[in-house]
Amino acid sequence: MSVDLATVKRVAHLARIAVPEADLPRLQGELNAILGFVEQLNEVDVSGVEPMTSVTPMAMTQREDIVTDGEIADLIVANAPASDENYFMVPKVIE
Amino acid sequence: MTDLTRLTLTEARDGLKAKTFSATELTTAHIAAVEKARALNAYVLETPEHALTQAAASDAKLAKGEAGPLEGLPLGIKDLFATKGVRTTACSKILGNFIPPYESTVSGQLWRDGAVMLGKLNNDEFAMGSSNETSAFGSVVNPWRRKGSNVGAGSTGAVEGAHLVPGGSSGGSASAVAADLCLAATATDTGGSIRQPAAFTGTVGIKPTYGRCSRWGIVAFASSLDQAGPIGKTVRDCAVMLRSMAGHDPKDTTSVDRAVPDYEKAVGRSVKGMKIGIPREYRLEGLNAEIEALWQQGIDWLKAAGAEIVEISLPHTKYALPAYYIVAPAEASSNLARYDGVRYGLREQGRDIAEMYENTRAAGFGTEVKRRIMIGTYVLSAGYYDAYYVRAQKVRTLIKRDFDEAYAAGIDAVLTPATPSAAFGIGEKGSSDPVEMYLNDIFTVTVNMAGLPGLAVPAGLDRQGLPLGLQLIGRPFDEETLFSLGQVIEDAAGRFPVSERWW
Numbered sequence: 212m213s214v215d216l217a218t219v220k221r222v223a224h225l226a227r228i229a230v231p232e233a234d235l236p237r238l239q240g241e242l243n244a245i246l247g248f249v250e251q252l253n254e255v256d257v258s259g260v261e262p263m264t265s266v267t268p269m270a271m272t273q274r275e276d277i278v279t280d281g282e283i284a285d286l287i288v289a290n291a292p293a294s295d296e297n298y299f300m301v302p303k304v305i306e
Numbered sequence: 307m308t309d310l311t312r313l314t315l316t317e318a319r320d321g322l323k324a325k326t327f328s329a330t331e332l333t334t335a336h337i338a339a340v341e342k343a344r345a346l347n348a349y350v351l352e353t354p355e356h357a358l359t360q361a362a363a364s365d366a367k368l369a370k371g372e373a374g375p376l377e378g379l380p381l382g383i384k385d386l387f388a389t390k391g392v393r394t395t396a397c398s399k400i401l402g403n404f405i406p407p408y409e410s411t412v413s414g415q416l417w418r419d420g421a422v423m424l425g426k427l428n429n430d431e432f433a434m435g436s437s438n439e440t441s442a443f444g445s446v447v448n449p450w451r452r453k454g455s456n457v458g459a460g461s462t463g464a465v466e467g468a469h470l471v472p473g474g475s476s477g478g479s480a481s482a483v484a485a486d487l488c489l490a491a492t493a494t495d496t497g498g499s500i501r502q503p504a505a506f507t508g509t510v511g512i513k514p515t516y517g518r519c520s521r522w523g524i525v526a527f528a529s530s531l532d533q534a535g536p537i538g539k540t541v542r543d544c545a546v547m548l549r550s551m552a553g554h555d556p557k558d559t560t561s562v563d564r565a566v567p568d569y570e571k572a573v574g575r576s577v578k579g580m581k582i583g584i585p586r587e588y589r590l591e592g593l594n595a596e597i598e599a600l601w602q603q604g605i606d607w608l609k610a611a612g613a614e615i616v617e618i619s620l621p622h623t624k625y626a627l628p629a630y631y632i633v634a635p636a637e638a639s640s641n642l643a644r645y646d647g648v649r650y651g652l653r654e655q656g657r658d659i660a661e662m663y664e665n666t667r668a669a670g671f672g673t674e675v676k677r678r679i680m681i682g683t684y685v686l687s688a689g690y691y692d693a694y695y696v697r698a699q700k701v702r703t704l705i706k707r708d709f710d711e712a713y714a715a716g717i718d719a720v721l722t723p724a725t726p727s728a729a730f731g732i733g734e735k736g737s738s739d740p741v742e743m744y745l746n747d748i749f750t751v752t753v754n755m756a757g758l759p760g761l762a763v764p765a766g767l768d769r770q771g772l773p774l775g776l777q778l779i780g781r782p783f784d785e786e787t788l789f790s791l792g793q794v795i796e797d798a799a800g801r802f803p804v805s806e807r808w809w
Contacts, residue, residue: 212690212693214684218684219680222680222683222684222687223680224664225683225687226639226667226676226679226680226682226683227643227646227660227663227664227667228664228667228668228671228676228679228680229661229664229665229667229668230668238677238680241677241739241740242677242680242681242684244739244740244741245631245677245681245740245741246681246684248628248631248741248744249628249629249631249632249694249698250628251624251625251628252625252628252629252632252697252698252701253697254625255622255625255697255700255701255704257697257700257701257704260700260703260704261700261703262696262699262700262702262703263699263700263702263703263706264699265530265560266516266517266530266706266755266756266757267515267516267517267560267562267757267782269517269560269562271559272556272559272563274556283407286407287407287649288649289405289407290404290405290649290650290651291648291649291650292647292648292650292651292652292653293653299648299649301648301659301662302655302656302658302659302662303658303659304658304659
């Protein structure tokens with residue numbers, strides 16, 4: 212399978228990455244090189260094979276449902292590019 | 307006094323215990339070496355004051371006889387490990403000036419055991435790369451040079467000539483250890499990022515079994531493949547490092563609750579009677595004759611030490627790399643969704659929030675990272691999920707089954723080459739076709755796909771005078787066998803220190 216320019220554009224949008232029009236053909240070529248490389252997986256007979264979910268056979272451990280952390284709002288926003296009174300600031304979402 | 311930076315980690319440990327020198331002297335020597343080697347670009351952040359404070363505390367503990375297993379030993383930390391109060395960037399512009407308010411579990415365990423931090427080490431951006439050329443801080447210089455090469459320290463102190471890459475993604479870790487800029491370093495390995503740079507620099511590296519080390523506080527790339535491990539000067543040094551790095555952590559649900567053995571005790575243990583598998587599928591068509599000869603040499607050494615050599619088959623080997631280039635980007639696209647310009651790091655303005663996200667991610671991520679996020683997004687998108695992602699995870703089951711069957715048949719470990727070639731020059735690979743770079747991990751990536759431990763140990767030099775490594779693959783949670791076998795190879799091959807400090 213290979214991707215066309217429209218698909219590259221759509222995928223860039225899904226990935227929330229702005230791609231200038233001029234860069235689309237280069238990206239298309241690179242993505243198609245990778246997709247061409249992975250094509251060989253179609254040779255493998257995978258009928259009846261379970262997809263891997265965990266390399267180590269182990270049950271997910273559960274922990275006690277208790278508060279282990281908190282009251283650190285100032286630390287949480289410390290690295291934010293924009294914050295105000297321990298809130299993250301973002302561009303207006305609702306008109 | 308002898309040059310303290312030439313010591314191995316365990317020699318330095320013994321010297322501190324014998325009071326031949328102090329932790330402060332040892333740290334001061336390393337700080338000076340780091341400053342002198344800035345042209346190698348191995349460190350992206352030096353923390354000399356932090357190191358000296360830790361060293362003074364270690365000297366006090368050593369005097370009181372309360373030394374931890376790594377007391378007073380100066381280490382470098384890959385910039386993928388969150389270090390409390392010390393800038394952590396994954397060598398990406400998108401993390402900008404991120405200062406973690408927490409410490410990664412693995413690095414925290416090193417400080418618990420008395421280690422000293424010299425600084426943060428360069429790596430490929432988000433650990434995506436095999437040459438350290440994708441770092442936002444620029445490429446790292448391999449301290450090894452081809453025979454007769456024009457690489458040298460120029461009059462301005464910058465490296466001149468076409469230098470070699472140290473491999474990646476843990477290029478800074480490998481280069482720093484090889485150039486004696488720390489006694490050992492932390493690293494991470496998702497497809498070969500510990501073992502390939504170790505092989506390129508004549509150092510030793512181990513990727514432990516998935517679940518052996520906590521991933522908490524390590525910048526995530528592909529969560530089902532990522533594992534932390536050490537790069538060191540010797541097999542023994544790696545054994546000592548891993549003991550401190552490993553262990554159960556309730557904060558990482560994939561971390562395994564098993565006792566951590568004293569790995570150093572496995573170093574020097576007899577390998578007599580062990581069954582070593584040689585997978586025929588690793589004899590690639592067109593395999594470099596020098597790599598082939600090195601592999602045979604490794605077989606002969608292990609045989610001479612009493613191991614039994616058995617040819618085995620791992621039929622799905624060839625599909626590991628293509629399956630990896632679906633699974634790893636898929637997980638990366640999901641993990642890297644968190645870099646949105648809201649909670650930390652870079653923000654670029656936009657007309658609305660969607661444009662703010664798109665502009666931030668366009669400006670913050672480098673070319674290779676964007677490429678992988680796009681591939682990951684594509685293979686997970688509606689209509690393609692089954693054809694790509696689910697199929698790749700099924701192939702992964704088959705890859706693991708190959709190993710399970712070999713181990714069930716009595717194989718103790720598998721011996722393969724670590725890389726298909728020695729270190730290559732900067733800009734030599736992957737500029738037109740990304741797959742050319744990906745092929746570097748052809749021998750290492752199966753190990754991540756199957757969650758197994760893998761050790762890279764230097765075993766010889768090629769015609770250009772550059773180090774080459776062998777890889778040992780073990781049973782799950784049997785790192786000890788790898789340390790025993792690795793020591794046999796190290797004893798036979800000798801060590802490969804960089805002879806001339808030309809930088």
